[in-house]
Amino acid sequence: MDYRFFLGIGVAVAIVFAGAAVYTGFEKQAPADSPGRDTLYQISTIDVLMQGVYDGNVTVGDLKKHGDFGIGTFDRLDGEMIVLDGRVWQAKADGTVSPAMDNQTTPFATVTYFDTDIRQTTMDRAMNYSGFTTAMAAQLPSQNMIYAVKIHDTFPSVTVRAIPAQEPPYPNLTVAAKEQQVYTFTNVTGTVVGFYTPAFLKDLNAQGYHLHFLADDHLRGGHILDMTVPANSIVQYDVTPYFTMALPTTGAFVGTNLTADMSAALAAVEQ
Template identity: 40%
Template sequence: MTSLYQHGTLAMLMGKQMQGTITAAELLKHGDTGIGTLTGLNGEVIILEGQVYQAQSDGQVNHITDLETLLPFASVHFYKPTQALPFDAVDFTTLSDKLQAAQLRNIFSSVNFHADFSRMHVRIAPKQVPPFPSLLEVATNQPEFEMANVTGTVMGYYAPEIFNGPTAAGWHLHFLSDDKTFAGHILDFSASHVTGTLQIFDEFVQHLPVQDAGFRAMALDLEGLHSGITASEGGKK
């Protein structure tokens, strides 16, 4: 059995619950690879080979070595690839098409690949302070960065449409350059010389911060939840 472990929900961030509720140390017990964000939506986290990196909204990339650092939302798994990726070149809009034979529509999966990127376009959430705004409010004013001719790693997840709310339906991908100086939540990319893997999960473990008073008291606007998540993720699925 291969498991994808997720702490918190994307709906929580839409509901203004951005307080950290799990430590990096606890999270790493459930996986050595993944993505997430820090307390106050402070940047974009990518976890590779058990190491935690944070892209800040000023463009700086940090190696997080304090494992007591808190996260409100993250997804992790242990890297045990299902198959090699069947393509040498890809961009954000063609990723699903190139994996069509894998029939991912109704399952959770992840990609992890290294490539040369002629273009990498990312955004990075800026740190928020209490009282927290909603994720959608933050998404309307996020710094974006582009880099041409960069080599690095893309890591992220595909989630079925029915799980839009607990997480983001479609692809949610983060990037980290080889030199650890450029990273973020991917809005678009164009890649060649792709080498990497697809991993399929037959179990989705949703962990909730039930001891957190803010989460217990949270009220959600369910009517606008899905459209808000799509907008906050960059509008591409």
């Protein structure tokens, strides 16, 4: 059965299980003439992933029904997911990038349909990842909204990581991340794909910017650890005021204790 709860906090939130639909709350759904286009659709929560729940529960084929743009990971934490222009790519720890098959599964992913609402220009000097995220967050119309984020440019440097597939019993993400493989690309043309998530959703997703990269040649990519953003680069934002979460009804998720604050551990892993 489907239970959807819409919270009157500026973002409409729907938490989806399996089955018939019941609605309670105060915020209306996305407009009927653009169903789902302004919705961030998320599989599971970041805190669950942090605690080692890596078994995929939603297929890539099903995920693509909810968006053409996004990021995530794959079953057993096998690499980084980049969703761009409706195609899903898998950047693996061995440095390869390949199209994901529709029957592959994901334990955690976020997608939406990307429609540019805002264009901002970066500073007239190159910035590293930290400088970029700080400067651009300060320019957002509101830091209380979800934004899909896209940048296409030639980057002087992009450093990415991917974590190899884990074997059960799964370690938590802090431990698994110690196996990450890191790659640095120079003078690479490609697309930064990701999201800005407000602080009040920090237990559900990574707070602030969470960005992945895919080169135009589709041969290089991963989770961005650092990058040099060129001067006067164009950053496209899609304001995404609706949020739907699909939670597993079976498997390790059901028994996972989610009362702990994982924000500090997550910040360390994301860096």
